[in-house]
Amino acid sequence: MVDVTRTAYRTCPLCEAACGLEIGVTGDTVTTVRGDRDHVFSHGFICPKGATFGRLSDDPDRLRRPMVRRDGQHVEVSWDEAFAAVEAGLRPIIEAYGGQAVAAYLGNPNVHTMAGGLYVTPLLKALGTRNVFSASTVDQMPKHVSCGYLFGSPLAIPVPDLDRTDFLLMLGANPWESNGSLATAADFPGRLTAIQARGGRFVVVDPRRTRTAEHADEHLFIRPGTDAFLLFGIVHTLFAEGLVDLGRLTPYAQGVDDLQGLAAAFPPEVVTGVCDVPAERIRGLARELATAPTAAVYGRIGTCTVEFGTLTSWLVDVINVLTGNLDRPGGVMFPLAAHLRPHREPGGRGFVTGRWHSRVRGLPEVKGELPVATLADEIETPGEGQVRAFLTVAGNPVLSTPNSARLDRALAGLDFMVSVDPYLNETTRHADVILPPPAATQKGHYDFSFLALAVRNFASYSPPVFPADSGGMDECDILARLILIVSGQGAGTDPAVLHSGMLAQALRKAGLETASGDGPAERLLDVALRSGAYGLSLDDLVAAPHGVDLGPLQPRVPEVLRTPSGMIELCAPPLVAEVERLRAALDRPRPGLVLIGRRHLRSNNSWMHNVPALVKGRSQCTLQIHPADADRLTLADGVPAAVSSRAGSLSALVEVTDRVMPGVVSLPHGWGHDLPGVRLTVAAENPGVNSNLLTDDLVIDPLSGNAVLNGIPVEIKPA
Numbered sequence: 001m002v003d004v005t006r007t008a009y010r011t012c013p014l015c016e017a018a019c020g021l022e023i024g025v026t027g028d029t030v031t032t033v034r035g036d037r038d039h040v041f042s043h044g045f046i047c048p049k050g051a052t053f054g055r056l057s058d059d060p061d062r063l064r065r066p067m068v069r070r071d072g073q074h075v076e077v078s079w080d081e082a083f084a085a086v087e088a089g090l091r092p093i094i095e096a097y098g099g100q101a102v103a104a105y106l107g108n109p110n111v112h113t114m115a116g117g118l119y120v121t122p123l124l125k126a127l128g129t130r131n132v133f134s135a136s137t138v139d140q141m142p143k144h145v146s147c148g149y150l151f152g153s154p155l156a157i158p159v160p161d162l163d164r165t166d167f168l169l170m171l172g173a174n175p176w177e178s179n180g181s182l183a184t185a186a187d188f189p190g191r192l193t194a195i196q197a198r199g200g201r202f203v204v205v206d207p208r209r210t211r212t213a214e215h216a217d218e219h220l221f222i223r224p225g226t227d228a229f230l231l232f233g234i235v236h237t238l239f240a241e242g243l244v245d246l247g248r249l250t251p252y253a254q255g256v257d258d259l260q261g262l263a264a265a266f267p268p269e270v271v272t273g274v275c276d277v278p279a280e281r282i283r284g285l286a287r288e289l290a291t292a293p294t295a296a297v298y299g300r301i302g303t304c305t306v307e308f309g310t311l312t313s314w315l316v317d318v319i320n321v322l323t324g325n326l327d328r329p330g331g332v333m334f335p336l337a338a339h340l341r342p343h344r345e346p347g348g349r350g351f352v353t354g355r356w357h358s359r360v361r362g363l364p365e366v367k368g369e370l371p372v373a374t375l376a377d378e379i380e381t382p383g384e385g386q387v388r389a390f391l392t393v394a395g396n397p398v399l400s401t402p403n404s405a406r407l408d409r410a411l412a413g414l415d416f417m418v419s420v421d422p423y424l425n426e427t428t429r430h431a432d433v434i435l436p437p438p439a440a441t442q443k444g445h446y447d448f449s450f451l452a453l454a455v456r457n458f459a460s461y462s463p464p465v466f467p468a469d470s471g472g473m474d475e476c477d478i479l480a481r482l483i484l485i486v487s488g489q490g491a492g493t494d495p496a497v498l499h500s501g502m503l504a505q506a507l508r509k510a511g512l513e514t515a516s517g518d519g520p521a522e523r524l525l526d527v528a529l530r531s532g533a534y535g536l537s538l539d540d541l542v543a544a545p546h547g548v549d550l551g552p553l554q555p556r557v558p559e560v561l562r563t564p565s566g567m568i569e570l571c572a573p574p575l576v577a578e579v580e581r582l583r584a585a586l587d588r589p590r591p592g593l594v595l596i597g598r599r600h601l602r603s604n605n606s607w608m609h610n611v612p613a614l615v616k617g618r619s620q621c622t623l624q625i626h627p628a629d630a631d632r633l634t635l636a637d638g639v640p641a642a643v644s645s646r647a648g649s650l651s652a653l654v655e656v657t658d659r660v661m662p663g664v665v666s667l668p669h670g671w672g673h674d675l676p677g678v679r680l681t682v683a684a685e686n687p688g689v690n691s692n693l694l695t696d697d698l699v700i701d702p703l704s705g706n707a708v709l710n711g712i713p714v715e716i717k718p719a
């Protein structure tokens with residue numbers, strides 16, 4: 001028996017499910033991690049990643065002190081030396097070329113930390129650069145854009161009401177492994193099983209027979225990148241069979257007739273030739289969605305990281321609107337997080353993109369960002385406005401972004417690079433200075449992003465489990481000191497100056513006098529909660545370690561709508577223009593073999609392969625190929641195959657399986673830990689290969705700038 005001397009409760013920050021953890025602590029180590037059975041949202045659910053939560057803190061490779069690169073080697077230095085090095089590296093570049101010469105890349109964990117939620121925006125503002133890149137353009141940007149056009153705000157993202165729906169159509173998502181995304185639902189698998197238990201159904205559309213597909217009532221294979229055709233076939237059928245009924249939404253939606261005109265080109269008999277879903281099933285899905293008491297269409301990575309990602313994301317919600325399922329219980333609904341407030345009236349400025357363009361490829365700005373697929377162009381291409389310095393916060397673009405070998409080379413040519421990151425990994429090995437934040441056990445937690453995407457409204461704050469390492473620095477302080485440096489206030493300025501300035505501004509805006517909380521992030525959270533929808537406070541959440549339940553989702557149309565018309569605008573002109581391109585693609589020749597990605601339950605993008613319990617056993621990083629393709633190419637299980645694409649090539653171990661459809665191969669992302677200079681002892685023993693050596697930086701979804709990571713044409717031979 002382990003002697004558990006103390007129990008702490010903490011939200012797991014390792015994926016979007018936001019599970020409550022019950023953490024047993026002995027001295028300064030985590031000895032047990034269980035699902036918190038009393039948690040109002042997760043009710044005791046935990047996955048293998050959450051169970052290793054404490055091991056991240058203990059990892060000997062986790063950086064505890066800042067590092068600077070001297071003669072090609074990273075060495076530990078004091079914080080003062082590190083910030084002095086940042087100032088000496090960045091300020092001359094900013095003074096000579098302006099903030100524009102500094103690019104920033106923000107990685108995924110920024111949405112899992114309070115510092116990321118509160119201090120990154122001020123940092124970008126202080127830098128004043130338009131060269132802002134993030135993991136959003138290898139992920140969900142198409143959904144922001146489609147919701148921006150439909151509802152007027154890129155953050156108005158409706159989520160499937162999993163706990164009340166009767167019928168769920170799920171495309172390009174595998175929550176049995178990923179635990180869900182853009183739909184925060186702890187125990188997503190349990191919530192899906194519950195649909196079946198109450199007599200409902202769920203259908204999965206995926207080029208792989210995933211674990212989620214195996215549990216579904218029906219699985220339909222689809223050719224990668226063709227969901228927009230399938231969905232248009234459904235829209236066509238809804239109109240053709242008189243199944244369109246917007247219900248309560250009728251007075252709030254415009255563009256239904258235009259939509260009917262657009263759908264005319266996509267009858268099921270035509271689109272089936274592209275997507276391979278039988279025409280009769282396309283019609284069947286339309287009928288089920290229209291006649292089920294309630295129904296929801298939900299799409300994720302497989303619908304976003306494709307050539308027509310924005311159209312696909314749009315059509316998902318178009319169908320939800322046309323079947324009367326948007327904004328009603330059991331359909332898809334808009335959450336309301338405790339730190340946000342509902343609007344008084346519908347209507348707003350609406351959503352636009354292209355307020356500026358990237359220098360080299362002329363790609364439009366979206367949501368204040370440029371596509372990460374063009375980051376290497378901006379670094380490598382000489383001329384006025386060239387990127388000379390680079391800042392990463394919680395990102396590993398050398399493994400996560402398309403044509404990453406090219407980006408890896410580009411980073412080696414920078415004048416200066418600084419990374420806020422706890423690891424010396426494939427990306428940060430290029431940094432002149434690495435500033436490590438404390439481990440998650442040493443930070444307070446509130447999910448600014450995911451509570452606004454939860455399938456049931458709830459709120460939860462967790463205080464740090466442990467104090468910071470002696471000699472460690474709070475992540476808000478790190479970012480505050482960077483803000484002070486780039487804005488020219490000096491590396492020696494006390495970050496408290498910035499924190500109190502930000503708090504004073506927040507208090508003023510909220511009409512409040514004081515805020516409670518031990519840290520700068522906590523005080524800002526307190527202000528947001530007290531002016532938020534439910535009038536909660538930080539103290540209320542501290543007093544409720546298992547979270548505060550705020551009830552099932554409530555209808556929010558029309559108040560949530562920020563379009564200029566104050567209506568749901570179904571046919572925004574940029575989408576209509578893009579439909580022309582989709583129509584032209586009906587006549588394209590079918591590609592040969594195409595590559596898709598894959599997620600595994602025990603993996604987390606690129607950065608948890610150093611946790612022994614998660615990587616032990618058989619390698620997860622295999623190239624899955626259908627037996628018919630393997631035969632034709634004379635490939636056998638366990639042998640290496642040479643895979644090449646327009647962008648690059650690699651060698652991967654073959655796994656012959658009929659889980660993938662013929663013509664499709666699958667390789668997970670986030671591997672390839674064998675680059676020189678990396679300090680990931682466990683990961684390096686089983687490095688795998690980096691699938692983004694194959695993905696192409698030249699192919700993007702034009703409306704969102706999102707990278708195309710699925711449906712990559714590849715050639716394969718025995719290695």
Ligand SMILES: Nc1nc2c(c(=O)[nH]1)N[C@H]1C(S)=C(S)[C@@H](COP(=O)(O)OP(=O)(O)OC[C@H]3O[C@@H](n4cnc5c(=O)[nH]c(N)nc54)[C@H](O)[C@@H]3O)O[C@H]1N2
Pocket residue numbers: 106107108109113135138139140301305393394395396397399400401420421422423425437440475597598604605606607669670691692695709
């Ligand atoms: N081919 C292919 N590529 C993909 C995908 C795919 O499906 N296929 N998926 C894409 C998706 S959805 C995403 S989100 C991206 C992810 O892309 P990235 O965000 O670039 O990569 P991550 O692997 O999440 O790396 C996170 C980094 O943050 C660091 N980190 C961890 N915790 C903290 C913290 O608390 N603070 C700070 N400052 N740093 C921290 C880690 O050490 C690591 O360096 O990958 C994308 N790439």
Ligand SMILES: Nc1nc2c(c(=O)[nH]1)N[C@H]1C(S)=C(S)[C@@H](COP(=O)(O)OP(=O)(O)OC[C@H]3O[C@@H](n4cnc5c(=O)[nH]c(N)nc54)[C@H](O)[C@@H]3O)O[C@H]1N2
Pocket residue numbers: 015016108139171172173174175177178179180181205206207208210222223224225226227300301302303306596597598599600601602603604605710711
């Ligand atoms: N265990 C684990 N959990 C994670 C992560 C992780 O790396 N590991 N990453 C987290 C992050 S950052 C994110 S964004 C989420 C992502 O969450 P999900 O979107 O659920 O992630 P995936 O498991 O990649 O599921 C995408 C599915 O799309 C399928 N697919 C590929 N191309 C197509 C296509 O063209 N059409 C259709 N219909 N399907 C297609 C793939 O076969 C795959 O099954 O997961 C999060 N959770």
Ligand code: SF4
Pocket residue numbers: 012013014015016017018019045046047048049050051179186187
């Ligand atoms: S499902 Fe996600 S939030 Fe829940 S324990 Fe696993 S990693 Fe953590």
Ligand SMILES: [Mo]
Pocket residue numbers: 108139
């Ligand atoms: Mo992601």
